[in-house]
Amino acid sequence: MRIRGSIRKILLFFSFVLILLGFWFSTTNAYTFIKGYMLFHTGQTKIVKSAEEPSRLHKGNLNREPLYSIRPNKGExxxxxxxxxxxxxxxxxxxxxxxxxxxxxxxxxxxxxxxxxxxxxxxxxxxxxxxxxxxxxxxxxxxxxxxxxxxxxxxxxxxxxxxxxxxxxxxxxxxxxxxxxxxxxxxxxxxxxxxxxxxxxxxxxxx
CATH class of the missing domain: 2.40.260.10 (Sortase)
Structure with a gap:
């Protein structure tokens, strides 16, 4: 009987922990969703690009050498x-x-x-x-x-x-x-x- 009682307490403890985790997860997701929704509709969203990732245009010009190394003088x-x-x-x-x-x-x-x-x-x-x-x-x-x-x-x-x-x-x-x-x-x-x-x-x- 004592063993059964101990098992029951352990199961109740884990059930309580799972309930807390589920509550935390659901409220966090809900907060994230609501925040994203509000930002989208108020126009405050931003796309943040990694500083290490150059734009496509910049990538295409990385190796482009200038045609003229010296600019001409007037009258030349x-x-x-x-x-x-x-x-x-x-x-x-x-x-x-x-x-x-x-x-x-x-x-x-x-x-x-x-x-x-x-x-x-x-x-x-x-x-x-x-x-x-x-x-x-x-x-x-x-x-x-x-x-x-x-x-x-x-x-x-x-x-x-x-x-x-x-x-x-x-x-x-x-x-x-x-x-x-x-x-x-x-x-x-x-x-x-x-x-x-x-x-x-x-x-x-x-x-």
Whole structure:
């Protein structure tokens, strides 16, 4: 009888312990659920990313070397612009002041260099280097040769904009070449508009 009594006490003790554990577990889950529900509906939830896990974009650029180790100085020749449609090869100078534009095609200093991701902007006079640019249009190719390599672009869009339109130099999500000159081509005096070629990088051959 004493043995049975001891066994009964042990069973009652374990039953009590199990009841306490079940009560603790259920109330903890309930608290977690209620907290998560409230945070979700009040917009206070946050996704915390491990500091050791870089973003996908960063992972893709970890081993990317810059195309140009040295940035050009103003007035420096940075390469050539080839326009196959016109059988023309034109020198490109860093800068778009009259000093550069008198010598050839000017590269807008605040834009990226040819081949780099973003918008590389070139300009030239309609009565000198770009006097036949109106013959170049959608689907034609533009090739830029620099110290970094040879970059081939395909014209995607032709625009005619006001001379003060600043959308010509806005950043682009991919490697883009924007070529600008005054318009109309036969206009006498200061032209009111600009003829714009927007081209996407399609191939590159690095040096």
């Amino acid at each position: 020749n940075i390469g050539n612009l080839l326009i196959p449609k016109l059988n023309a090869t034109l020198p490109i100078f860093h800068g778009t002041d009259e000093e550069e534009l008198e010598r050839g095609v000017g590269h807008f200093e605040k834009s990226v260099l040819p081949g780099e991701q973003d918008n590389s902007v070139l300009s030239g006079h309609r009565d000198t280097v770009f006097r036949k640019l109106g013959e170049v249009g959608k689907g034609d190719k533009l090739i830029v040769e620099t110290s970094a390599g040879t970059f081939t672009y395909k014209i995607r869009h032709v625009r005619i904009v006001d001379k003060d339109d600043r959308t010509v130099i806005v950043p682009k999500p991919r490697a883009t070449l924007t070529v600008s000159t005054c318009y109309p081509f036969d206009f006498i005096g200061a032209s009111p508009e600009r003829y714009i070629l927007v081209a996407d990088l399609i191939t590159q051959k690095l040096t």
